[in-house]
Amino acid sequence: MRAEEASPKAVGGSDGTGGLAIVGSGVVGTATGAGFQAKGYRVVLCDTSLDRVALLRRQGFWSIDGASLANLHPDAYFISVPTPTVEGRVDLSFVEAAAQAVGRAMIDHPGHPLVVVRSTVPPGTTEDLVGPAVGFASGREPGRGFGLCMNPEFLRAATAHDDFLHPRIIVIGALDEGSERALTEIYSPWADVPLVSLSLRTAEAMKYVANLFNATKISFFNEMHRILLVSGCDPDAAFAAATRGAEGLWNPSYGARGGAAYGGICLPKDTRGFLGFARDLGMEELMPLLRATIRVNEEMEAFQSSDGRFRAMREGASSDANGGRSQPNDEELDRDDAVRGA
Numbered sequence: 001m002r003a004e005e006a007s008p009k010a011v012g013g014s015d016g017t018g019g020l021a022i023v024g025s026g027v028v029g030t031a032t033g034a035g036f037q038a039k040g041y042r043v044v045l046c047d048t049s050l051d052r053v054a055l056l057r058r059q060g061f062w063s064i065d066g067a068s069l070a071n072l073h074p075d076a077y078f079i080s081v082p083t084p085t086v087e088g089r090v091d092l093s094f095v096e097a098a099a100q101a102v103g104r105a106m107i108d109h110p111g112h113p114l115v116v117v118r119s120t121v122p123p124g125t126t127e128d129l130v131g132p133a134v135g136f137a138s139g140r141e142p143g144r145g146f147g148l149c150m151n152p153e154f155l156r157a158a159t160a161h162d163d164f165l166h167p168r169i170i171v172i173g174a175l176d177e178g179s180e181r182a183l184t185e186i187y188s189p190w191a192d193v194p195l196v197s198l199s200l201r202t203a204e205a206m207k208y209v210a211n212l213f214n215a216t217k218i219s220f221f222n223e224m225h226r227i228l229l230v231s232g233c234d235p236d237a238a239f240a241a242a243t244r245g246a247e248g249l250w251n252p253s254y255g256a257r258g259g260a261a262y263g264g265i266c267l268p269k270d271t272r273g274f275l276g277f278a279r280d281l282g283m284e285e286l287m288p289l290l291r292a293t294i295r296v297n298e299e300m301e302a303f304q305s306s307d308g309r310f311r312a313m314r315e316g317a318s319s320d321a322n323g324g325r326s327q328p329n330d331e332e333l334d335r336d337d338a339v340r341g342a
């Protein structure tokens with residue numbers, strides 16, 4: 001699939017066959033396209049905004065408007081269109097329109113192209129919306145007529161190009177083995193980057209897990225910042241030391257298992273104790289995250305000790321991460337709690 005190792009058709013011929021098409025060429029799309037291009041792929045950047053197309057052309061990219069997509073037969077279409085939140089719901093209209101456009105463009109495609117969702121979308125979107133929309137417009141069946149993947153992006157807007165070229169991990173959610181193989185092959189120039197294979201839904205969900213955790217982490221430090229300032233402390237110095245010394249901040253497996261209250265000795269006592277300290281300063285109301293943390297944990301404790309619902313959920317759950325093996329039993333969870341709360 002790459003210039004140095006593949007046939008000209010696979011890389012992308014000047015007749016528009018092969019290569020990669022980016023559908024939605026904003027921050028993520030352009031970083032994706034430029035990154036693949038840097039690795040030797042022939043890339044076309046497609047966008048519905050004519051201003052954007054003109055700008056990308058001035059920057060030296062091969063860029064086309066939406067209507068011209070039908071003239072090309074790339075090996076893969078990467079959908080990276082906006083997914084804004086409108087009135088509290090994720091607006092998937094851009095994703096649906098892009099999927100339909102890709103489907104229409106595929107009608108005369110001589111091969112078995114791959115459709116890859118890069119936009120951040122709620123679990124189920126790729127399987128229930130994108131696959132059927134592409135299928136309906138192209139007259140092909142997902143899996144049989146085209147491959148389907150979800151490949152979330154973690155780049156930061158300010159360092160988009162560098163982040164795409166040097167990712168910490170590459171996550172591939174796939175409909176089937178063939179789709180996974182095809183996208184793995186496209187990412188073969190990143191052989192030294194860990195590749196995480198998930199189901200389509202779990203790949204979609206993990207992007208929200210990552211973003212929501214980041215949002216919570218930032219909010220936590222903001223909440224602590226206020227009370228440390230009022231208490232005559234140096235927040236930056238405390239944070240620098242905590243991020244170097246506290247296991248929970250650097251150990252990827254600590255606290256990230258889910259499904260159990262934090263328990264143990266220190267965390268229940270210290271969370272409540274610090275909230276009492278804030279109360280004495282008249283700042284309890286300014287610690288919504290800490291109050292929520294305590295509440296979430298208390299609710300989890302109550303949930304765990306309630307009837308059989310928790311056990312049934314755990315027994316019914318299977319995860320990509322543990323390869324479908326059963327969830328830990330109570331004894332393991334209790335031991336884990338003790339470690340967490342140490």
Ligand SMILES: NC(=O)c1ccc[n+]([C@@H]2O[C@H](COP(=O)([O-])OP(=O)(O)OC[C@H]3O[C@@H](n4cnc5c(N)ncnc54)[C@H](O)[C@@H]3O)[C@@H](O)[C@H]2O)c1
Pocket residue numbers: 023024025026027028029046047048049052066080081082083094097098101118119120121153154155156157
């Ligand atoms: N910006 C980031 O840092 C970042 C990081 C990771 C993931 N994401 C996610 O990636 C997705 C894209 O984000 P972005 O920041 O690149 O958006 P963006 O607004 O910068 O770019 C989206 C582009 O898609 C174009 N577009 C809209 N509909 C189209 C269609 N049907 N066909 C072709 N082009 C179309 C728009 O004209 C625009 O140029 C979103 O789901 C976002 O949440 C963004």
